[in-house]
Amino acid sequence: MLLRRHDMKALAAIEHLVGMQSQAPLSPYVGLWTRLLGFRHEDLAELLTGRSAVRIALMRSTIHLVSADDCLALRPVVQPVIDRWLRTSGAGRLAEADLREVEAAARALMEERPLTFAELAVRLGEKLGERWPDGEALARAVRAIVPLVQVPPRGVWGASSQARHVPAESWLGRPLGDGPAAGDAPGDAAGDATGDMVLRYLGAFGPASVADMRVWSGLTGLRSVVKRLDLVAYRDENGVELLDVPGAAPPEPDAEAPVRFLPEFDNLLLSHADRRRIIADEHRRRVFTVNGIIRATILVDGFVAGLWRIERAGETATLEIEPFAPLAPAVRDALADEGERLLGFAADRATSHAVRFLDGRRPAAATGT
Known part of the structure; x- marks a missing residue:
């Protein structure tokens, strides 16, 4: 999408890219401006305030801007990545705690009103402190076990706000796994959804190696996933196998690439293991x-x-x-x-x-x- 600006709606572009990296809340605005014809600030701001797009931890356990459908469909797929983060974050010492009780308490608190992690830590400490006095560790655990949306005005151009959180299901009024990207083929649902995500990644960033897919998503075990898919294989100049979806136009090494300005944390810089290509x-x-x-x-x-x-x-x-x-x-x-x-x-x-x-x-x- 960087060789020319596309005449495409912002939501369609966000879905085509399988989300946009969004640690810096406003970086997707420049990322969309540099890819789309006639993009305006309000095109994205209205998606966020209208709950058609959200900001949530997904690939690599980092904040991404995604459509509502992709939020619900992709979070279960990347949950193993977020679980891994939990085990290594310091909050993993809560492994023996009753996380279901922690989750229920956190959901109840955030459904009353959106909370920052600092506010959540205090409230959880007040509610569960007799058994688990470390409210900050509880809040870190909640980040992993509850899919949390950062609600507007966070991420709205021209607005300023701390990151406050609400469970995704409450914000969107739909359960996890509810979305066209969740996969509807017979067999193992999680496997189907992972395969669907790989196909969409290749549609946006292919051809790519299995290592590229792993770096982009944070998931392991993807070699067995790609074996189930109907993909086209290439070899790069170093002999590395690159995969792509059938019918995709192969990259043209002599294609003219105009100058572009990329924002902080742009997807292009985070979507491949071998970054020497860019x-x-x-x-x-x-x-x-x-x-x-x-x-x-x-x-x-x-x-x-x-x-x-x-x-x-x-x-x-x-x-x-x-x-x-x-x-x-x-x-x-x-x-x-x-x-x-x-x-x-x-x-x-x-x-x-x-x-x-x-x-x-x-x-x-x-x-x-």
Whole structure:
């Protein structure tokens, strides 16, 4: 979806990508803007406030923006990943506790009103403290055993809010496993749903290896899943088997890729085990930080070629582009033009915009909005 902007509704794009990484609550707005024609802030904000899309822990036990259908369908599939997180998070010491009682208490509290994890820890401590005094550990356990939606205004453009949580089933009025992505073929339901998720992943990011699927989802045991699927196999230049759905157009190595601005935590950077196909090894540390942040990047010819950020001073918003290497004049011009469009979207309330390259050369001139 990065070779050209698509004429597609935001919800359809979110489902095509099998969700969008959303640790940074507003990053999907830029991710959709860079992929879709005519995308507006309200296109996503209305999905969240209308409960057609939600933010919830899914793949790799990290927060994703997904459709309501995918929330209910995918959470059971990736639950083993979240269970693994529970065992290694420190909350695993509650393994002998009656987690059903903890779950029931937490659900009752959050159905009264949405709670932050800090508020939930206090309330659980008050309710269950005689037996399990560590309310914070109880709250961490609830994050794993209850599918929790971060409710608006969190994630709504122009709004500000702490992350407050409600059980997904209560928020959406439907049970887990209720959705077209849950799989409806005969046989083992969980296996069917996992296979469906793999097919959708390949539709968005294929061709890909089994290792790629594992890194993207956090799931293990996927080799046995792909053996049940009707897939096309390729070999890359290193002999690694790449799989894809039948009929998918093979990648065109000479396809022209326009410059693009990707937000923090963009799916493209998190969907493959071998990231050398999009970023050079020597640049990874500048993008993937030691504290888990994945920085906003620029793409040139389909490869990560630098970083970007927007700095605000008074009524002026300046897009700072930090390339990893010198850029050809035509590429600089293309980035400046696309950067002006990005500022018009991401800094629409500023009265003036500027694009500045952090490579010692003269910045682009400021313009009024």
